[in-house]
Amino acid sequence: MTVLSEEIRKKYEAQQIATAQCRNYYFKSPDELENGFDSAQTAAEEYPEVLKAIFDSIGIEYAPEVDKAVMFGVSQYQARHGGELPHPSIIAAALTAGLSGAKQAGSLPTDTISYYDSINESGFDDVNHQHHESVSIVPAITVATIANVIAYATPIVAMIPNSNGSNEVPLVSIRFVTNRDFGAMKKSEYLDGANASKPYVEGRLRFALSNGGAGTTYSVVARTGYEDFKAKTPDVNAKLLPFIAGNVSIKINGKEVAHTRNRSKSKFSGKISAIAEKNVFVNGVEYRVVGSEIDLNASKISVTLNEALPAGAKVEVHLVADFDARDGNGNFLMTPVGVDFEPEYENLVASPIMAQVTAATLLQTQLNNELKLGFLGQALAIIQGKxxxxxxxxxxxxxxxxxxxxxxxxxxxxxxxxxxxLAAAFNTTGDLFGEVMKFISAAKMDINQRTGGSTVAYDLYVGDSGAVFFNQLSSDKMPTKTGYSAGYGQIVRIGTLADGTNVYHAPTAQELVAEADTAFDLLLVGRGNEPIRAPFVGFIQTPLSVIETRPDARESVLTLIGAQAAEMNPLERYADQSYVIHCINMPSLKKS
Structure with a gap:
């Protein structure tokens, strides 16, 4: 079993705690925010730890602005994603990024802070449109960062809280594995893998009996494992299987023909016989058990039929493992099966980002006086959104x-x-996409099986032509429509299909999904049941913040620098949650 190092364990626990605290503080339920949370009126001990640290850094007097930043970010997120709320981990990541920004800005030289304070008139206006007095750069960066991180987040990219501002964070996913060979599973198999449904914990096993190619007597020696589970043949190298004497069932083609339910359940050794009460017909011929012997010491089951079965017919014995069975010295014959925790983990590393924003003094004045937008807030929002x-x-x-x-x-x-x-093939758009839905459903099933059932939602990305066709679907096929379409700098949800698949418009100019006159692609992407199982993961080491720049009297220059990560999940089974559907010979939207 893999054991996490103490350092990784602490970082992982910090991620979990930050997310849980934000969930408890900001959310009434998974689909509803806490109504009117008010940090200024809340007892300090109820704050998430990261919120306490923010107020320690910028002052509790800015609590209302932090609350409004969260609400603004959430409202913008919902506008882009059909009303869906962000995962609590996104809010936690935004708050930790805001804290990091406060610390970084607070460490600037005093004269630099004074300079940026002078150009940050109405610094919060892009967040709440109400606060109009001059604001210090440190809380301004904090508030703008929190709002922007939430607003521009997306459900398919899991944001990992980074409480200590590290440039490297661990991704840890806990899975369960078998701790021994038993039944149809081997040691260290994942419980959510391809063999998830195979016999292991329940202790109910069945084996095929064989007559060796001829004769009417069929037998098998029960073992603790299978050589071929599909054929129900035992592994001759596995240990003998102790089984409960009073719970043996013998079946021909699935119908019970003999059992031991009226025999003593306390018998642990020796031989017993099964009670033959029923017969079975195969191809019109009657078959019945005329004799049987169950050797508990040798774990051997034998039955004799009135005549040999035809080809294709099968006789099987159903057994219940006896974990209380002991040997002659009183020692247990079998150790109960169990499961172990198996953490999968990888590391994400942040990459540097740098940008410079220049605004003429006249433009700043116009922004402040006419639009009530602070230069710093605008710069952060534009660059972070990009x-x-x-x-x-x-x-x-x-x-x-x-x-x-x-x-x-x-x-x-x-x-x-x-x-x-194309009318020869499909008469309506609904008919056409009814066929497309078959392909989408097949792709969803494939993704879910590849991730061990951890995919719980799906997003479908379409280009311009795809967006037009999906928007024409009737309400029974796409009951939820947002009415939005994306501009070149956007990706927006346009609706949700009847099966719950969210449809996003990614403009064709972004070159994400290919489109031609009568063809276009669809990209289906799954979402994990928790952030760590998302196809994409990221974190913010340092949010975009200002560094010292020598100003010119005619203009103001902000140099923004930060570091963050956004990568395909390095845990391969979760990265591979996508499927491409190529649609060809579609109706043309262009003039002939």
Whole structure:
């Protein structure tokens, strides 16, 4: 069993605690924020630890601004994602980023802080549109960072809280594995893997009896493991299986023909026989048990039928493992099966980001006087939004590449081989997409099985033509429509299909999904049941913040520098949650 180092364990626990505290503080339920949380009126001991640290850094007097930053970020997130609330880990990540920004800004030289304070008139206005007096750069950066991180986050990119501002954070996913060979599973198999449903913990095993190719007597020696589970043949190298004498069932083609339920359940050794009460017909011929012997010491079961079974018919014995069975010295014959924790972990490393924003003095005056927008807040929002957009398109592109490399793609031909007008194949858009839904459903099933059932939601990314077609679907096929379409610098949810799949419009100009006159691609991406199982993961080491820049009297220059990570999940089974559907011979939207 893999054991986490003390350092990784502490970082992992800090991530979990930060997320849990934010969930308890900000959320009434998974689908509802706490109504009117008010940090200024809340007892300090109820704050998440990261919120306490923020107030220690910038002052409790800014509590209302921090609350409004969270609410503003959430409202912007919901506008982009069909009303969906962000995961608590996103709020936790935003708060830890805000704290890091406060610490970084607070460490600037005094004259630098004074300079930036002088150009940050109405610094909070882009967050709450109410606070109009001059504000210090330190709380301004904190508030703007919190709002922007939440606003520009996306459900498919899990944001990991980074409480200590490290440039490297661990990704830890706890899985359960078997702790020994037993039944149809081997030691160290994942309980959510391909053999998840196979016999192990329940202790109920069945084995095929064989007559060796001829004769009417069929037998098997029960073992603790299988050589071939599908054929129900025992592994001759495994230990003998002690089983409960009074719970043996013998079946032919699935119908019980003999059992031991009226025999003594306390018998641990010797031989007993089964009670033959029923017969079975195979191909019109009657078969019944005319004799049986169950040797508890040798774990051997033998039955004799009135005649040999035809080809294709099978006789099996169903057994219940006896974990209380002992040998002659009173020692238990078997150790109960169990499971172990098996942490999967990798590390994410932050990458530096640097940008420079220049605004003429006249433009700053216009922003402040007419739009009531602080220069610093505007700069942070614009650059942070651009960073998140680039990250999202990059990650989705990488997911598409991985899906195609792995063969997780399929082609839907709308023509079905019909030449000429497509009306010969489909009469309505609804009919057309009814067929597409079959491909989407098959892709979703494939993704869910590959991730061991940890995928709980799906997002479908479409280009311009795809967005037009999906928006034409009737309410029974896409009951929720947002009415939005994306501009070049956006990716927005346009609706949710009847099966719960969210549909996002990523403009074709972003070159995420390919489109042509009569063809377009669809990119299906799964979401994990917890952030660590998301296809993409990221964290912020240092949010975008200012560094010292020598100003010119005619303009103000902000140099923004930060460090953050946004990567495909390094845990491979969770990274591979994408599928590409190529739609060809679709109706053309262009003039002929």
């Amino acid at each position: 960073v998140f957009l680039e990250q999202t398109v990059r990650l989705l592109g990488e997911a598409k590449d991985l899906a195609e490399y792995s063969g997780h793609e399929i082609t839907f031909d709308a023509s079905r081989g019909v030449t000429g007008k």
